[in-house]
Amino acid sequence: MQLSKEEIQHIAELSRLNLSPEEEEKYRNQLASILDYIKMLDEVKTDKVMPTAQVSGLMDVFREDEVRSWSREEAEAALSQSERENGNVKVKRVLQ
Amino acid sequence: MNLNELNIKQARELLDSGKITSLEITEACLAQIASQDGGIHACLTVCANEAREAAQAADKRLKQGERGALLGIPYLCKDILMTKGIRTTAASKILENYVAPYDATVVRKLKEAGAVMLGKTNLDEFAHGASTENSAFGPTKNPYDLTRVAGGSSGGSAAGVAANMCLFALASDTGGSIRQPSSFCGVVGLKPSYGRVSRFGLLSMTSSTDVIGPIAKTAEDAEIIFKVIAGQDELDATSAPEKIISDSQKKIIDPRAKTLNGLRVGLPKEYFLPELNPEIRNRVMVLADKLKDAGAEIKEVSLPYTKYGIPVYYIITPSEISSNLARFDGIGWGLKDEEAQNLQEFYKKSRGAGFGPEAKRRIMLGTYALSAGYYDAYYKKAQTVRTLIINDFNQAFKQVDVLLTPTVPHGAFKIGEKSNDPLAMYLEDIFVTGASLAGLPAISVPAGTVKVKDGGDMPLGAQLIAPRFQEETLFKITEFLV
Numbered sequence: 001m002q003l004s005k006e007e008i009q010h011i012a013e014l015s016r017l018n019l020s021p022e023e024e025e026k027y028r029n030q031l032a033s034i035l036d037y038i039k040m041l042d043e044v045k046t047d048k049v050m051p052t053a054q055v056s057g058l059m060d061v062f063r064e065d066e067v068r069s070w071s072r073e074e075a076e077a078a079l080s081q082s083e084r085e086n087g088n089v090k091v092k093r094v095l096q
Numbered sequence: 097m098n099l100n101e102l103n104i105k106q107a108r109e110l111l112d113s114g115k116i117t118s119l120e121i122t123e124a125c126l127a128q129i130a131s132q133d134g135g136i137h138a139c140l141t142v143c144a145n146e147a148r149e150a151a152q153a154a155d156k157r158l159k160q161g162e163r164g165a166l167l168g169i170p171y172l173c174k175d176i177l178m179t180k181g182i183r184t185t186a187a188s189k190i191l192e193n194y195v196a197p198y199d200a201t202v203v204r205k206l207k208e209a210g211a212v213m214l215g216k217t218n219l220d221e222f223a224h225g226a227s228t229e230n231s232a233f234g235p236t237k238n239p240y241d242l243t244r245v246a247g248g249s250s251g252g253s254a255a256g257v258a259a260n261m262c263l264f265a266l267a268s269d270t271g272g273s274i275r276q277p278s279s280f281c282g283v284v285g286l287k288p289s290y291g292r293v294s295r296f297g298l299l300s301m302t303s304s305t306d307v308i309g310p311i312a313k314t315a316e317d318a319e320i321i322f323k324v325i326a327g328q329d330e331l332d333a334t335s336a337p338e339k340i341i342s343d344s345q346k347k348i349i350d351p352r353a354k355t356l357n358g359l360r361v362g363l364p365k366e367y368f369l370p371e372l373n374p375e376i377r378n379r380v381m382v383l384a385d386k387l388k389d390a391g392a393e394i395k396e397v398s399l400p401y402t403k404y405g406i407p408v409y410y411i412i413t414p415s416e417i418s419s420n421l422a423r424f425d426g427i428g429w430g431l432k433d434e435e436a437q438n439l440q441e442f443y444k445k446s447r448g449a450g451f452g453p454e455a456k457r458r459i460m461l462g463t464y465a466l467s468a469g470y471y472d473a474y475y476k477k478a479q480t481v482r483t484l485i486i487n488d489f490n491q492a493f494k495q496v497d498v499l500l501t502p503t504v505p506h507g508a509f510k511i512g513e514k515s516n517d518p519l520a521m522y523l524e525d526i527f528v529t530g531a532s533l534a535g536l537p538a539i540s541v542p543a544g545t546v547k548v549k550d551g552g553d554m555p556l557g558a559q560l561i562a563p564r565f566q567e568e569t570l571f572k573i574t575e576f577l578v
Contacts, residue, residue, distance in 0.1 A: 008460075011460045011463055011464050011467070012444075012460065013444075014463045014467060015418065015447075015456075015459045015460050015463040016422075016425070016440075016443040016444050016447050017444060017447050017448050017451070017456055017459065017460065018444040018445045018447070018448030018449070019448060019456075023456070027456065027457060027460060030457060030518055031457070031460060031461060031464070033519060034410065034457075034461060034518060034519055034522070035461075035464075037406075037407060037410075037519055038407045038410060038411055038474070040403075040404065040407050041404060041407050041408065041411075041477050041478065041481055042477075044401070044404060044477075044481050044484065046477065046480035046481060046484070049480040049481075049483050049484060050480070050483055051476055051479030051480045051482070051483060052479055052480075052482045052483045052486060053304065053479060054304045054334070055290050055291075055304065055305075055486070055533075055534065055535035055564075056290060056291045056334040056336070056535070057291075057336075057564075058291070058333070058334065058336075058337075061333040061334075063330050073197075074197035074198070075197075077195075077197040078196075078197050078198065079428065080427065080428040080429070081194065081195075081428060081429050082427065082428065082429070082432065089427060089428065091427055091439065092436065092438065092439050092442050093438065093439070094438075094439050
């Protein structure tokens with residue numbers, strides 16, 4: 001199969017990845033050949049087969065919703081290790 | 097014998113009888129790392145001071161009469177597991193300076209058991225790969241031939257054990273990442289059943305197949321480590337609640353049994369196709385003969401959907417990766433672009449600069465497979481074929497108790513030989529993805545050596561696969577392969 005330049009740019013946009021023109025060209029070809037290989041699955045009849053999403057065999061696992069104490073410093077470091085302000089994460093402007 | 101060359105069982109006797117100290121073994125391992133790792137590059141971080149402190153603490157516990165399976169035993173940890181206060185990079189530029197404020201559950205368990213962490217091992221970036229060449233910090237080389245790969249993604253852990261830099265290593269296996277490098281480096285690698293070991297603190301790759309397990313010098317050692325790290329954890333809702341041992345398994349694993357009478361071993365014909373290197377077939381058959389001599393019955397079985405394992409794996413894995421790696425957005429951790437004018441540009445530039453080529457390929461492949469209009473054709477299709485692959489194993493395990501296969505269809509290849517051909521690298525996993533997709537326990541054990549192209553003899557592994565939660569069956573059988 002072929003992926004057009006527009007298609008690879010669209011996938012990169014959805015993936016939130018900045019690509020150089022060389023990368024676009026490289027991944028365009030590589031993804032197409034991987035997808036060609038994957039297409040082998042089309043020959044398998046699966047009309048009556050249920051999909052498998054997980055193999056844990058578990059359903060609805062619950063535990064008590066308890067607040068546990070953790071040092072403020074570590075809790076904040078788990079949240080973000082770059083800019084923080086009053087325990088909140090600081091990000092770039094979303095609206096111009 | 098140098099102390100770093102000991103296995104766990106040997107070290108245990110010497111430590112418990114007071115003939116050696118944990119600090120002495122730790123120093124021997126650190127010295128081996130210092131002298132060998134310049135060439136091999138198994139380690140990304142060595143924490144010598146913390147290791148010495150942990151060893152001294154273990155020695156104190158030993159002196160006070162405390163005993164424990166891993167008390168005072170030095171190990172290396174794959175750098176995809178969170179270690180409090182010691183950086184965790186996933187071999188990625190995007191996490192180069194990340195220091196976790198907590199330990200992964202397995203790391204915590206080893207700490208409590210008194211094991212001594214020496215450092216963090218190299219891997220393919222975010223565990224994406226089969227050669228450790230995708231590490232942002234350079235490849236790990238095979239200790240048996242420095243021009244060849246150690247395998248991957250746990251190449252640093254396998255090479256570290258093979259080169260006696262530690263007594264064992266922790267690693268993770270999503271589609272073969274413990275077993276394939278163990279085969280290439282001539283060591284033992286155990287992928288436990290999905291859910292048997294807590295994944296809390298493992299940087300998620302493919303949440304539906306990720307498993308943490310040990311790489312060790314002997315199968316007996318792998319069992320010792322497994323027993324310490326296994327068990328349900330409320331911080332991982334997919335961890336299994338209890339140990340399930342069936343009646344038929346009880347008979348097989350009876351510790352008094354001196355034979356394998358009654359054990360049925362299956363050789364799946366799809367793993368022994370005519371194109372398989374005859375030398376590799378012979379090596380595996382030598383092991384089959386050993387089991388037969390011990391009383392086991394050997395029979396051929398069929399897993400007809402085997403050939404679809406790789407295409408299924410390379411849809412499901414990138415799909416879960418594209419979701420799991422979305423959290424690396426440049427905001428909370430790691431590499432970030434300072435020039436971007438708005439949030440969208442910030443995401444794209446930070447991620448574009450932070451991720452290496454294979455991570456980008458998988459993120460895009462998964463994003464494509466999950467995107468509008470393609471979900472049914474790719475992701476759902478792969479999920480249904482996954483069901484058929486699981487059914488294959490269920491059918492086979494009605495006829496036999498365990499499966500015996502090669503781990504990899506060849507010995508370690510040259511560095512650079514496959515790095516420009518992603519598909520060739522994906523095919524490395526041909527014999528190891530099945531057990532991952534089905535969540536089954538599997539162990540790779542050394543099976544001798546094989547001649548490699550333009551080189552000498554390189555190590556080779558054979559794989560045993562058991563029904564879910566029957567790790568004990570694997571351990572019992574490996575006793576007869578020594």
